Amino acid sequence: MPLTPEQQAEIDDLRASPRPTLRAVSEGMEAHLYTAYPVLDHGFVRVIDYMGDDAAITQAARVSYGKGTKAVSNDEGLIRYLMRHWHSTPFEMCEVKLHVKLPVFVARQWIRHRTANVNEYSARYSILDREFYIPRAEDLAAQSTVNNQGRGEALTGAEAERVLEYLKGDAARCYDHYEEMIGQEGQQGLARELARMNLPANIYTQWYWKVDLHNLFHFLRLRADAHAQYEIRVYAEEMCRLVKDWVPYAYAAFEDYRMGGATLSSKAIDCVRRMLKGEQVTQETSGMSKGEWREFMGVVEG
Amino acid sequence: MPLTPEQQAEIDDLRASPRPTLRAVSEGMEAHLYTAYPVLDHGFVRVIDYMGDDAAITQAARVSYGKGTKAVSNDEGLIRYLMRHWHSTPFEMCEVKLHVKLPVFVARQWIRHRTANVNEYSARYSILDREFYIPRAEDLAAQSTVNNQGRGEALTGAEAERVLEYLKGDAARCYDHYEEMIGQEGQQGLARELARMNLPANIYTQWYWKVDLHNLFHFLRLRADAHAQYEIRVYAEEMCRLVKDWVPYAYAAFEDYRMGGATLSSKAIDCVRRMLKGEQVTQETSGMSKGEWREFMGVVEG
Amino acid sequence: MPLTPEQQAEIDDLRASPRPTLRAVSEGMEAHLYTAYPVLDHGFVRVIDYMGDDAAITQAARVSYGKGTKAVSNDEGLIRYLMRHWHSTPFEMCEVKLHVKLPVFVARQWIRHRTANVNEYSARYSILDREFYIPRAEDLAAQSTVNNQGRGEALTGAEAERVLEYLKGDAARCYDHYEEMIGQEGQQGLARELARMNLPANIYTQWYWKVDLHNLFHFLRLRADAHAQYEIRVYAEEMCRLVKDWVPYAYAAFEDYRMGGATLSSKAIDCVRRMLKGEQVTQETSGMSKGEWREFMGVVEG
Amino acid sequence: MPLTPEQQAEIDDLRASPRPTLRAVSEGMEAHLYTAYPVLDHGFVRVIDYMGDDAAITQAARVSYGKGTKAVSNDEGLIRYLMRHWHSTPFEMCEVKLHVKLPVFVARQWIRHRTANVNEYSARYSILDREFYIPRAEDLAAQSTVNNQGRGEALTGAEAERVLEYLKGDAARCYDHYEEMIGQEGQQGLARELARMNLPANIYTQWYWKVDLHNLFHFLRLRADAHAQYEIRVYAEEMCRLVKDWVPYAYAAFEDYRMGGATLSSKAIDCVRRMLKGEQVTQETSGMSKGEWREFMGVVEG
Structure with a gap:
């Protein structure tokens, strides 16, 4: 708490x-x-x-x-x-x-x-x-393999344990040193504005x-x-x-x-209109790139 | 009211x-x-x-x-x-x-x-x-003769009367026409977004x-x-x-x-220090332009 | 020019x-x-x-x-x-x-x-x-009858003539008085910051x-x-x-x-999906208001 | 470099x-x-x-x-x-x-x-x-004893050495673990957006x-x-x-x-005027707090 x-x-x-x-x-x-x-x-x-x-x-x-x-x-x-x-x-x-x-x-x-x-x-x-x-075990996500920005499944086993150990151990050690640097009995102590640089994100x-x-x-x-x-x-x-x-x-x-909304490009609007008229539109005939098409499918197919 | x-x-x-x-x-x-x-x-x-x-x-x-x-x-x-x-x-x-x-x-x-x-x-x-x-008579200020931006004394007599007459008359006429343009019985009326252009500031x-x-x-x-x-x-x-x-x-x-405060330039601070040490500082020995010196005098002399 | x-x-x-x-x-x-x-x-x-x-x-x-x-x-x-x-x-x-x-x-x-x-x-x-x-004749739009904000057809005939006459006449008169107020030979002239209030938009x-x-x-x-x-x-x-x-x-x-794009609400996306599955969706079954439905039709039907 | x-x-x-x-x-x-x-x-x-x-x-x-x-x-x-x-x-x-x-x-x-x-x-x-x-030795400033925000003299001797050792050691160790966490041969690797949290400021x-x-x-x-x-x-x-x-x-x-400039409060301007008229103004007679007076002296005495 x-x-x-x-x-x-x-x-x-x-x-x-x-x-x-x-x-x-x-x-x-x-x-x-x-x-x-x-x-x-x-x-x-x-x-x-x-x-x-x-x-x-x-x-x-x-x-x-x-x-x-x-x-x-x-x-x-x-x-x-x-x-x-x-x-x-x-x-x-x-x-x-x-x-x-x-x-x-x-x-x-x-x-x-x-x-x-x-x-x-x-x-x-x-x-x-x-x-x-310190993330919960289920939030220790792996790097996504399809997306530079995203997350994949949670790590498990020894790899997960090692990560948690690193995160906890490094935080504790960095904070111990932060405390020591800003001062103890009989010492001046490093300026707080400097000591903070030792603290992890x-x-x-x-x-x-x-x-x-x-x-x-x-x-x-x-x-x-x-x-x-x-x-x-x-x-x-x-x-x-x-x-x-x-x-x-x-x-x-x-x-x-x-x-819950989505923005459609002019190309996407054009595709919707063609599809509603019964045309079979594919990525190749859509004028969109593969990435755009995938996102467009996410909107119209859910 | x-x-x-x-x-x-x-x-x-x-x-x-x-x-x-x-x-x-x-x-x-x-x-x-x-x-x-x-x-x-x-x-x-x-x-x-x-x-x-x-x-x-x-x-x-x-x-x-x-x-x-x-x-x-x-x-x-x-x-x-x-x-x-x-x-x-x-x-x-x-x-x-x-x-x-x-x-x-x-x-x-x-x-x-x-x-x-x-x-x-x-x-x-x-x-x-x-x-x-419509300004009150005492607020009908003349253009300042020393300052492009400022105001001088209030206008008086016939000139003041004429100004008030113009302001009132033009406002009334412009508004009458605004009302007429946006529509009367049996007419479409000009779009409001256009009619407003006839209104004075x-x-x-x-x-x-x-x-x-x-x-x-x-x-x-x-x-x-x-x-x-x-x-x-x-x-x-x-x-x-x-x-x-x-x-x-x-x-x-x-x-x-x-x-109630004022900002002094480094030149002005230097002058204050010299003056407090007893030096007779003038605009010529201050390093300031005439305008700056006049404003500086306004601060230190009130 | x-x-x-x-x-x-x-x-x-x-x-x-x-x-x-x-x-x-x-x-x-x-x-x-x-x-x-x-x-x-x-x-x-x-x-x-x-x-x-x-x-x-x-x-x-x-x-x-x-x-x-x-x-x-x-x-x-x-x-x-x-x-x-x-x-x-x-x-x-x-x-x-x-x-x-x-x-x-x-x-x-x-x-x-x-x-x-x-x-x-x-x-x-x-x-x-x-x-x-001063708008061209073809830009003298009437107030829209369907939309508080919009424009309808251009005014014509006597009404258009009267509007142009008002706009030109009022602008000329207001400017004449502006010039007179800010000064003539032998007069002080009203402060510019005041005289400008007589000028139309x-x-x-x-x-x-x-x-x-x-x-x-x-x-x-x-x-x-x-x-x-x-x-x-x-x-x-x-x-x-x-x-x-x-x-x-x-x-x-x-x-x-x-x-050229358009933003669809979650309701609109839902309608698109149902329509693509062959359902006949109407305003009544869409969950949208009449205004929203009309705008939605503008997107999907063009 | x-x-x-x-x-x-x-x-x-x-x-x-x-x-x-x-x-x-x-x-x-x-x-x-x-x-x-x-x-x-x-x-x-x-x-x-x-x-x-x-x-x-x-x-x-x-x-x-x-x-x-x-x-x-x-x-x-x-x-x-x-x-x-x-x-x-x-x-x-x-x-x-x-x-x-x-x-x-x-x-x-x-x-x-x-x-x-x-x-x-x-x-x-x-x-x-x-x-x-990693700061240079001369930049390892101590916390100021007069000012919560400021810096005092540089640390020296064993205290300075210890600080540098901590900063270098913790940075190196945290980065080693960062690298390990984001992945090695045959492992998934923690998402970058998570691993970065181990890096110091x-x-x-x-x-x-x-x-x-x-x-x-x-x-x-x-x-x-x-x-x-x-x-x-x-x-x-x-x-x-x-x-x-x-x-x-x-x-x-x-x-x-x-x-190079400075802003004077209305109290400070009043003091300057009194001082220029020859009055001996002190903090007690200035109407300023001790902190304000000290800063004011810094401006007028340099």
């Missing part, structure tokens, strides 16, 4: 003290506030604050489109319309602030999403805790991450996708669960149009 | 219905929520939502700097430290959403601040109201504008400054009043270090 | 003086540099500078993906792969700087694309020219606009689309022509996957 | 083949193109491409400010004026693309500057090289980094500053040298107004 009793007591305190507000309130999100949901072996995601709800999206859209939006009479229909036609600004009107604890190699992927606000725990000022991500860090709903959806589309690395995907999936309770209409539209 | 009775009733309703929340609450900002504060002749600023308070800034900083921030024991001192040393990310942890009604020529300046979220009333979909900014538009506190401070530093155009400055000043009640410590630090 | 003889001479000069460089050179783009391509009645687009070419995209991708990219052997295939899988960062490695002259109401749409650098001609400092966009402005290729493609996808307003679409189309000569592989991939 | 003979030959080739261009050319930057300038023990910075020069900055400013800028007759004076008055957009009109090789813990600081384009070598796809940053990575001049100056102001961590400062200093040759006027203005 990633929290100390003191931290848990602090969360319980925060959750015990509701205060009145005139702002938009999402009951679904209030139920999650501050609670740390575990991810991986030592990580977590927890919501620190949020702004807006489903109605805030349509309210902003109605400012923009005025009488133009009246044709779509209800919030759910309007949100689906906005999502389908790539209107991004109404979704930017909602904001969420998360506290995330995650391994450094996951943080390095995550931070590539630039349109967000971040305050990360600083290893220049402070000392990192002795906590490392599976050490945990933490940050506050604040993002608007449009950019969060973009993050989730890429990171909750089946092709994302497992260790970031589990964070994205946990966040999907939170977003679903926060803005249920927006999340449902996101699921239908983005997560 | 820029609001209809229906709009005022809606605001009163929203203000009458507090709901419990577990989020951070700023009492100062709750007092302002939804209320439309008048700006110029038909404009307003009102707060629709906010996230965070002074404590949210230091909370994020303490995640970042961990034990490193303990030396500064209280929130106010830490916020001053962060502002003084240009730490921007903790201030990004607060967010505010405003509803603003403003003339188009002001909106065109405002939108140049790119790091914000905007939903503007669309004149492609909807019909703009017949509301134009003092017509009012409105938008939802959402921004984090760091970027809001940047906006306010430039737009509440004495050199900003009067018509945007009055919006910035109204927003300063709101921010002061929202995050009082952060606003006080902003006032001291940004609004 | 939007250029003065002096401006044309300056362009000719710039085009007559090649200099050696060690940077990547795009022959296709060199042929366009500085030339002002007319758009609308007084507008233009011209390329001032560019960085990178098709090879710069794949070069950056090969830094990122290292040996992983070798499977795709050539630049064209790799660029198609990157576009298909939504890899945005390699396309960000190309940059272009344009000089654009455009009506203010077009500029107001354009500037909503925030990820770009802009220097616009300032009507606070300087005096705008007497140039207004079809007056021309100009700016330097600098953007990376990824964000430019995003702009073009939205603004060269059939649903974009005609007056911004003609700029986008002119820019498409320039981009095609600059980075031909990237542009071809953009055309296939973005401009 | 960080380059292989093949890489050096490639650079020599690129530098041997000038081509004609009609774009703005900076002779100072042409002299640096492609050359890898060493930083730290295995790192480098090299310029891959650039857009614009000093004249491009003033050209953009003259579009914006039109006749308003004529008062400042020459490029150098105008650039100083723009820098002094915080005009950022003209500086955004220049762009540079760098290829940087740097330790991961430096990359983690660097990436916090969000307004840039990045393509980093991917350890999901590819195998990292066995190259680690002093391993080298590399990326293409593209940024505009305004944001580059912001980066350099923070990272070439005396308070920046030494290991990133040496990159910033190398980049300063390149920028100075690229846009000499802009760099000189940056040095005077930003790097």
